[in-house]
Amino acid sequence: MKIKVLFAAWVCAGLMQAPAYAKGDAANGQALATQGDGSGAPCAACHGANGEGMAAGTFPRIAGLDADYALRQMVAFQQGKRVNPAMTMNIDNFNQQQLADLAAYFATLPVAAPAAATASQAQLELGKKLALQGDWDNYLPPCASCHGPNNQGVDGNFPGIAGQHASYLKQQLQAWQQGQRQSDPVQLMEAIAKRLSPEQIDAVAAYLASQPAAPQQ
Ligand code: HEC
Ligand code: HEC
Missing domain, CATH: 1.10.760.10 (Cytochrome c-like domain)
Incomplete structure (x- = not known):
């Protein structure tokens, strides 16, 4: 054992050799989250008003997610390493600093008790x-x-x-x-x-x- x-x-x-990413600004991330990237829906349309996600739509909870992890995943969608057109389309126009800001914002949100x-x-x-x-x-x-x-x-x-x-x-x-x-x-x-x-x-x-x-x- x-x-x-x-x-x-x-x-x-x-895995610890994974690249380090930019530090995010949570206040800026909050503004970006409500505006979206200009091409479609704001994050809340799928991930819920408080990042709680939606079980029925297989939309993950992103509230309380580690900021470095969330950023790396959003970059993975942009690079085609994760494939989901609905998600990718809504972050395509963000640069890496904006993605870092979004990740920093959602990391600060509290997580509700499980259903x-x-x-x-x-x-x-x-x-x-x-x-x-x-x-x-x-x-x-x-x-x-x-x-x-x-x-x-x-x-x-x-x-x-x-x-x-x-x-x-x-x-x-x-x-x-x-x-x-x-x-x-x-x-x-x-x-x-x-x-x-x-x-x-x-x-x-x-x-x-x-x-x-x-x-x-
Ligand atoms: C149209 C629906 C939709 C919108 C709008 C959307 N997402 Fe997503 N998001 C998804 C779906 C669906 C997944 C899971 C995709 C998969 O892997 O199949 C996902 C996955 C994610 C993940 C990965 C979570 C994890 O645990 O790995 C992050 C982070 C994320 N979204 C952040 C955002 C942010 C920030 C915004 C707003 C800028 C946003 N999303 C807008 C649908 C959406
Ligand atoms: C040897 C290490 C290791 C073990 C054991 C492991 N995982 Fe993971 N898991 C990872 C890593 C690393 C990631 C991040 C993957 C990435 O970067 O996309 C991950 C990510 C995940 C994710 C994606 C989460 C998200 O938010 O997108 C799920 C779901 C998951 N693991 C489920 C499981 C389950 C269930 C088990 C046990 C049956 C398990 N893992 C065991 C290393 C592990």
Whole structure:
């Protein structure tokens, strides 16, 4: 067990060489968020008035997301490493400083408590096991070995995935399985997603969605 945890830590350390991005100005980001990039909808049209996202539309919660991570993801959409025309179209005209400002703004927004879980108890148990203990027989380390204690995120490399919408979590894992998401510098998530069965994806997404995104203040 100890060796496996060390291995995961070593794999994770390899990511720390990701490039550093510009510092954002949250006040400017707030103005940009309400205006949009001039080509279409403001962020709130999809991500909600407070960045809370929308489960039904698989629009992720972006409130409270680490600013470096959010910026890197928006750049990935612009570079075609993540593909979603609706999202890309609405940030295409922003330069990197403006994206940094937007990321800084959404990082400051508080995260609402998670919605009550609708999954079965058995599903939530399976999800919890994957999230916190892994499935070593299938070479699956616990999600928390990279995503931090209770999967609340570590830094700009390992996003918080607790308290994110289950529909979005599921969609991203499927995107990696199908080779459609290339934003991960060393494709750690592609390897993880490809070892997950459809039942495991549903379970871990439901469990993570039911967990608080950040420590209670
Ligand atoms: C028309 C709908 C729409 C609009 C408007 C929109 N987004 Fe998005 N956004 C999405 C969708 C859908 C995704 C998930 C796409 C995917 O990966 O399939 C996304 C993903 C993201 C992500 C990645 C989140 C993560 O956890 O990886 C960030 C950050 C983001 N959007 C920020 C913004 C900001 C800032 C704005 C406003 C400038 C904005 N979005 C406007 C639909 C939208
Ligand atoms: C070996 C390290 C590692 C492990 C273990 C791991 N992840 Fe990840 N995960 C990452 C990295 C790195 C990213 C950021 C990818 C990127 O930059 O696009 C990520 C991103 C994600 C995202 C995208 C979040 C977003 O906001 O867009 C989801 C969903 C996710 N992981 C789910 C999981 C689940 C579920 C597990 C456990 C079954 C898991 N991860 C285990 C490293 C890991």
